[in-house]
Amino acid sequence: MSALRLLVRALRDPESLGAPDWQALITAARAEQLLGSLAFRLESRRVPARVAQILAAARRDADHRRTRALWEAEMARRALAPLGIPVILLKGTAFHAANLEAARGRSVGDLDILVPRESIAAAEEALIGAGWERVKPADGYDDLYYRRWMHELPPLIHRERDRMIDVHHTILPPTARPTPDAAALVADSVALASGLRVLCPADMVIHAAAHLFADGDLAGGLRNLWDIDRLLRQFDSPGFRAVLAERAGRHQLRGAVAHALRLAARLYGSPVDPNLAGRWRPSDRLFEARLLARNGWGQARRPLLRFAFYVRSHWLRMPPLMLARHLWVKATR
Amino acid sequence: MRHQVSLRIGPVGFRVGSAWRAPVAALAALYAGYPAPEDGIADFTVRLEPTRPWRRWTRPSIAIRGDFELPDAAPMALAHGLLAAEMGMNLQMALGQRFWLLLHAATVEKDGRALILTGESGAGKSTLAALLGERGWRLMGDEFALLDPASGRLHAFPRAISLKNGAIDVMAAEVDAARFGPLLEGTPKGAIRHLRPNAEAIRRMDEPARPALLLFPRFGQAAAARAVGQAETFMRLTQASTNYVALGRAGFDALTRLVATPAAAIDYPDTATALDLVEALWTGASEWRAAA
Amino acid sequence: MAAPRYIAEPAETLAVARLDGLCALFHEPSGATHIVAPPAPEILDALREGAADAATLLERLAARFEVEDEAGADAIAARLAELEAAGLVRRA
Numbered sequence: 001m002s003a004l005r006l007l008v009r010a011l012r013d014p015e016s017l018g019a020p021d022w023q024a025l026i027t028a029a030r031a032e033q034l035l036g037s038l039a040f041r042l043e044s045r046r047v048p049a050r051v052a053q054i055l056a057a058a059r060r061d062a063d064h065r066r067t068r069a070l071w072e073a074e075m076a077r078r079a080l081a082p083l084g085i086p087v088i089l090l091k092g093t094a095f096h097a098a099n100l101e102a103a104r105g106r107s108v109g110d111l112d113i114l115v116p117r118e119s120i121a122a123a124e125e126a127l128i129g130a131g132w133e134r135v136k137p138a139d140g141y142d143d144l145y146y147r148r149w150m151h152e153l154p155p156l157i158h159r160e161r162d163r164m165i166d167v168h169h170t171i172l173p174p175t176a177r178p179t180p181d182a183a184a185l186v187a188d189s190v191a192l193a194s195g196l197r198v199l200c201p202a203d204m205v206i207h208a209a210a211h212l213f214a215d216g217d218l219a220g221g222l223r224n225l226w227d228i229d230r231l232l233r234q235f236d237s238p239g240f241r242a243v244l245a246e247r248a249g250r251h252q253l254r255g256a257v258a259h260a261l262r263l264a265a266r267l268y269g270s271p272v273d274p275n276l277a278g279r280w281r282p283s284d285r286l287f288e289a290r291l292l293a294r295n296g297w298g299q300a301r302r303p304l305l306r307f308a309f310y311v312r313s314h315w316l317r318m319p320p321l322m323l324a325r326h327l328w329v330k331a332t333r
Numbered sequence: 334m335r336h337q338v339s340l341r342i343g344p345v346g347f348r349v350g351s352a353w354r355a356p357v358a359a360l361a362a363l364y365a366g367y368p369a370p371e372d373g374i375a376d377f378t379v380r381l382e383p384t385r386p387w388r389r390w391t392r393p394s395i396a397i398r399g400d401f402e403l404p405d406a407a408p409m410a411l412a413h414g415l416l417a418a419e420m421g422m423n424l425q426m427a428l429g430q431r432f433w434l435l436l437h438a439a440t441v442e443k444d445g446r447a448l449i450l451t452g453e454s455g456a457g458k459s460t461l462a463a464l465l466g467e468r469g470w471r472l473m474g475d476e477f478a479l480l481d482p483a484s485g486r487l488h489a490f491p492r493a494i495s496l497k498n499g500a501i502d503v504m505a506a507e508v509d510a511a512r513f514g515p516l517l518e519g520t521p522k523g524a525i526r527h528l529r530p531n532a533e534a535i536r537r538m539d540e541p542a543r544p545a546l547l548l549f550p551r552f553g554q555a556a557a558a559r560a561v562g563q564a565e566t567f568m569r570l571t572q573a574s575t576n577y578v579a580l581g582r583a584g585f586d587a588l589t590r591l592v593a594t595p596a597a598a599i600d601y602p603d604t605a606t607a608l609d610l611v612e613a614l615w616t617g618a619s620e621w622r623a624a625a
Numbered sequence: 626m627a628a629p630r631y632i633a634e635p636a637e638t639l640a641v642a643r644l645d646g647l648c649a650l651f652h653e654p655s656g657a658t659h660i661v662a663p664p665a666p667e668i669l670d671a672l673r674e675g676a677a678d679a680a681t682l683l684e685r686l687a688a689r690f691e692v693e694d695e696a697g698a699d700a701i702a703a704r705l706a707e708l709e710a711a712g713l714v715r716r717a
Contacts, residue, residue, distance in 0.1 A: 022372075022374050023348070026374070027378050031400075049371065050371045050372035050374040051372070054376060057431045057432045061579065064579060064580070064581045064656060067581065067654070067655070068655070068656050071654055074712075075712060078715055131710060161657070297334050297380060298378060298400065299380065299382075562644070564644040564645045564646070564647040564649070565645075567649055568660060577658075581656050582640065582653065585640060585649070585658055589642035589649060
């Protein structure tokens with residue numbers, strides 16, 4: 001069995017693992033940033049001594065990263081509190097802050113937050129006042145690119161803690177064709193005890209789906225789909241399915257959501273609404289193959305397939321004319 | 334991967350895969366007789382891969398990859414493949430070790446007690462440790478000291494000692510030529526040769542030791558020694574650790590406990606003086622302990 | 626404008642090790658280690674009596690220790706700003 005199929009099976013049904021190739025499983029999980037999640041899934045299983053130690057270290061590390069991620073969120077909260085604006089956590093930090101199933105073992109990188117578009121300049125100013133600074137110095141073209149065409153500020157990094165923050169005002173670049181309803185994302189967000197907010201569960205699933213397809217070449221896709229699986233299992237109900245379908249339509253992301261649901265169901269056995277997901281189709285096999293293209297040494301496989309997706313991701317991100325201009329400016333700099 | 338070798342160094346198991354045979358063969362020779370990873374499962378994986386597919390044959394160029402990688406690392410020539418493998422293992426420890434608190438230090442042991450030499454690169458720690466290892470001390474490691482946060486004991490990590498330029502000649506005069514790896518010239522740091530730890534160091538790699546003396550050596554000054562206070566020691570040790578922050582509270586408790594160990598900064602103009610200073614301070618430290 | 630008032634992180638969030646004349650603090654919620662010199666530890670302690678601004682803190686410290694009060698309030702305000710940046714105190 002290929003290393004990533006083994007990983008998917010281990011996550012989906014840890015009890016079903018007999019005596020697998022532990023080395024391949026651990027290496028592949030690490031490469032997919034899923035070692036923490038795997039370590040929690042295998043917590044109560046009997047494993048060889050070495051594996052137990054590796055997984056125990058992975059769980060402790062995941063807990064430590066969780067602590068630091070939540071602290072970043074708290075420091076951002078303190079910096080932005082005087083503005084009185086809604087501050088919505090996104091992705092892994094949101095899962096941890098809301099103590100969701102999806103948080104168990106979930107690695108977190110930078111802090112991603114969403115604020116209303118009209119408040120984004122004030123938010124940047126407040127963060128800079130509290131010790132964050134630009135990663136790259138302000139530059140005419142890059143700045144313009146970010147502010148007009150991207151959905152986020154240029155990244156900021158905290159001077160002393162050396163951690164990055166990405167401030168978004170919507171979840172997809174405004175130039176991309178689906179235009180999510182940013183106001184609805186904010187209006188229907190859920191408050192946490194701390195005063196920080198998270199997207200409503202349906203929007204979390206939709207965001208993960210958008211991120212999976214529109215934002216990249218499926219790198220990190222297995223982790224993304226695992227997030228979706230955990231969210232679906234925690235929130236699935238007839239009511240939730242109705243809300244998910246309605247909001248997917250509202251955010252113009254019905255296609256991406258359907259596609260994500262098909263893949264999650266196929267790989268992880270996630271509970272999905274067949275009316276929304278639609279039927280498994282031939283092109284889905286290419287996506288599945290791309291997601292599983294890594295071996296037990298952690299090496300990416302299927303170079304031609306990966307290249308095809310890489311090209312696709314750039315083509316999707318910008319209308320052709322804009323892409324041409326962008327590449328021209330970058331090349332002649 | 335086409336070629337591979339697995340080995341255990343102290344409590345850490347590695348597997349090194351390579352697109353070329355030579356680096357793996359050199360590594361296997363340098364570490365002949367080392368045990369295999371426990372349960373046959375390596376903690377870390379290193380991969381030596383061509384930077385571009387055609388660079389496997391044309392002007393072969395090695396990219397150091399694995400569980401943990403540095404995105405802008407410069408590629409290495411195939412002639413330096415052994416060095417690439419060693420750097421790969423260092424990188425896994427520096428970026429990925431989460432069980433043991435790591436100190437960038439050389440350690441030697443006598444009577445179950447450990448001497449830790451730590452500080453900036455280029456201070457000659459590796460050479461001093463290598464020499465002590467041939468003069469009645471057991472070498473525990475020259476690059477990383479592994480501290481168990483739970484027990485406070487140091488665990489040996491006896492990698493091949495990386496000797497640069499002049500240090501190669503110093504050790505060549507001391508030990509059997511068979512213990513050296515190939516001479517690697519023209520590396521970013523000049524000439525490098527790896528020295529295999531002696532049989533005792535390898536045989537006893539699973540024996541931990543209690544920290545007894547911390548030394549911060551500095552080369553190129555007249556001989557001198559001064560005691561270093563706990564606060565300064567603590568700060569220096571956090572700087573000498575690649576994973577202190579990642580270990581959280583356990584790391585804090587381990588280091589605050591470790592700074593109870595006597596600590597001194599020593600300056601030395603040559604290795605003979607350094608060895609004398611070390612022996613004198615070690616004896617002194619034993620006396621402090623006996624008196625306490 | 627009224628001077629800012631601060632609250633200190635609760636004592637149970639900090640592990641403290643006294644090393645020579647300095648204090649090493651491990652702050653559990655952030656996972657960060659800070660090495661602080663007097664009067665920072667005393668400021669944290671005095672703040673736990675209740676939220677306070679620099680002037681009030683100066684009075685509390687004077688009640689406990691010998692304190693030079695010439696540039697006292699300014700020095701305390703500077704220490705508070707440092708502690709705030711480190712996340713060990715925050716605005717009330």
